[in-house]
Amino acid sequence: MDIKSKVTEIIVEELGVEESEVILDASFIEDLGADSLDTVELIMKFEEEFDIDINDEEAEKLTTVGKAIEYLEKKLK
Amino acid sequence: MNKLNDKVAIITGSARGIGFSIAEKLATNGATSVIIDLDQQAVDLAVQKIDDQGFRAIGFAANVTDQEQITSIFKEIYEEFDAVDILINNAGITKDGLIMKMKEDDWDSVINVNLKGTFICTQKICRFMMKKRSGVILNIASVIGLMGNAGQANYAASKGGIIAFTKSSAKEFASRNIRVNAIAPGFIQTEMTENLSQEVVDNYTAAIPLSRMGSADDVANLCLFLVSDDASYITGQTIQVDGGLIM
Numbered sequence: 001m002d003i004k005s006k007v008t009e010i011i012v013e014e015l016g017v018e019e020s021e022v023i024l025d026a027s028f029i030e031d032l033g034a035d036s037l038d039t040v041e042l043i044m045k046f047e048e049e050f051d052i053d054i055n056d057e058e059a060e061k062l063t064t065v066g067k068a069i070e071y072l073e074k075k076l077k
Numbered sequence: 078m079n080k081l082n083d084k085v086a087i088i089t090g091s092a093r094g095i096g097f098s099i100a101e102k103l104a105t106n107g108a109t110s111v112i113i114d115l116d117q118q119a120v121d122l123a124v125q126k127i128d129d130q131g132f133r134a135i136g137f138a139a140n141v142t143d144q145e146q147i148t149s150i151f152k153e154i155y156e157e158f159d160a161v162d163i164l165i166n167n168a169g170i171t172k173d174g175l176i177m178k179m180k181e182d183d184w185d186s187v188i189n190v191n192l193k194g195t196f197i198c199t200q201k202i203c204r205f206m207m208k209k210r211s212g213v214i215l216n217i218a219s220v221i222g223l224m225g226n227a228g229q230a231n232y233a234a235s236k237g238g239i240i241a242f243t244k245s246s247a248k249e250f251a252s253r254n255i256r257v258n259a260i261a262p263g264f265i266q267t268e269m270t271e272n273l274s275q276e277v278v279d280n281y282t283a284a285i286p287l288s289r290m291g292s293a294d295d296v297a298n299l300c301l302f303l304v305s306d307d308a309s310y311i312t313g314q315t316i317q318v319d320g321g322l323i324m
C-alpha cells in the first residue's frame with residue numbers, strides 16, 4: 001500500500017471521518033474535528049505504523065493531511 | 078448482579094495489604110483482577126488465593142518504575158482481553174526520616190515508586206482507555222499527602238504529588254470518558270503499619286474521631302464504589318477513608 005492510502009486509512013480510523021473528507025488541504029483540527037489529544041494519538045499511530053520517530057517539533061508542523069503525507073514520504077524515502 | 082462483570086482491573090502492588098484487598102474485592106464483584114507486584118512467588122500466591130475462592134485473577138511480577146516491563150505487560154493484557162477497564166495505582170513505599178538527615182536515595186526511591194510509578198502506569202494505560210473511550214483510574218494517595226507529617230517529607234510529597242497528578246489527568250482524560258480519582262486512606266492496619274510502636278499507634282488512634290485504625294477492606298469498599306458505574310459522575314476527587322482524622 002502506498003503512503004498516501006495508508007495515511008488516509010489511519011486518519012479515517014483514528015478520527016472517525018469519511019474517506020471523502022480526507023483531502024490534502026484538510027486541517028486535522030479545523031476540518032476533521034480533531035482535538036489536541038486526537039492529534040497526539042494520530043502522530044503516535046503514524047510512528048507505530050511506519051516504525052519511525054517523529055519529534056515534537058516536527059509533529060507540530062503536521063497540521064494538514066497533505067503536510068503529513070509529504071513529511072512521511074520524505075522521511076521514508 | 079455483579080457490579081464489575083467482565084471488567085479487567087489492574088492493581089499495582091497487590092500481592093498483599095491494601096492492594097490485595099482491592100484485588101479480592103473487585104474479583105468477588107465480577108472483575109478479572111490483574112495482580113502486579115515485585116516478587117513472582119508472592120504474586121502467584123495472591124492469584125492462587127483469589128482463584129481458590131472461585132474468582133478470576135492473573136498475575137505479573139514487575140516493578141512499576143520499569144517502563145518497558147509495564148508497557149509490555151499492559152499490551153499483553155489488552156491483547157488478551159481486548160480491554161483494560163480499570164487501573165489502580167496502589168504500589169507504594171515509605172522511607173521515613175527527618176529532613177535534616179534524609180538521604181538523597183530515600184527521597185528518590187519514595188518519589189520514584191509512589192509518584193513516578195503512578196505516572197508511568199497512567200501513561201502506559203491511557204492509550205488503551207482512550208481508544209475504548211472509557212476507563213477508570215484510581216490512585217491510592219494518603220492523608221499524609223493532605224496534612225503532612227514530621228519524618229515523612231518524602232512520602233508526603235509523593236502523595237501530595239499524586240493528588241495533583243490525579244486532578245491533571247482527570248482534566249486531560251475527561252473528554253475521553255476516563256475518570257480519575259484518588260483515595261486518601263488514614264491509618265490502615267497492614268504490614269506497612271505493623272511495625273509501628275504501640276505508643277505511636279495509641280497516639281494516632283487518640284486523634285481519630287472513630288478511635289480505631291481502619292482495615293484494608295474499608296479502603297477496598299470505597300474503591301469498588303469509585304470504579305463502578307455508580308460513581309460515573311465523580312472525577313478528579315480525593316476521597317478520604319480515615320475515620321474522620323482530618324476534616
Ligand SMILES: NC(=O)c1ccc[n+]([C@@H]2O[C@H](COP(=O)([O-])OP(=O)(O)OC[C@H]3O[C@@H](n4cnc5c(N)ncnc54)[C@H](O)[C@@H]3O)[C@@H](O)[C@H]2O)c1
Nearest residue numbers: 090094095114115140141167168169219262264265267269
Ligand atoms: N497502610 C496504611 O496505613 C496506608 C495509609 C495511607 C496510604 N497507604 C497507601 O496504600 C498503598 C498500599 O499500602 P499497604 O499498606 O498495603 O502497603 P504494603 O507494604 O503492605 O503493600 C505494598 C505493596 O506494593 C508492592 N510494591 C512496592 N514497591 C513496588 C514497585 N516498585 N513495583 C510494584 N510493586 C511494588 C510491595 O511489594 C507490596 O506488596 C500504598 O500506596 C500506601 O502508601 C497506606
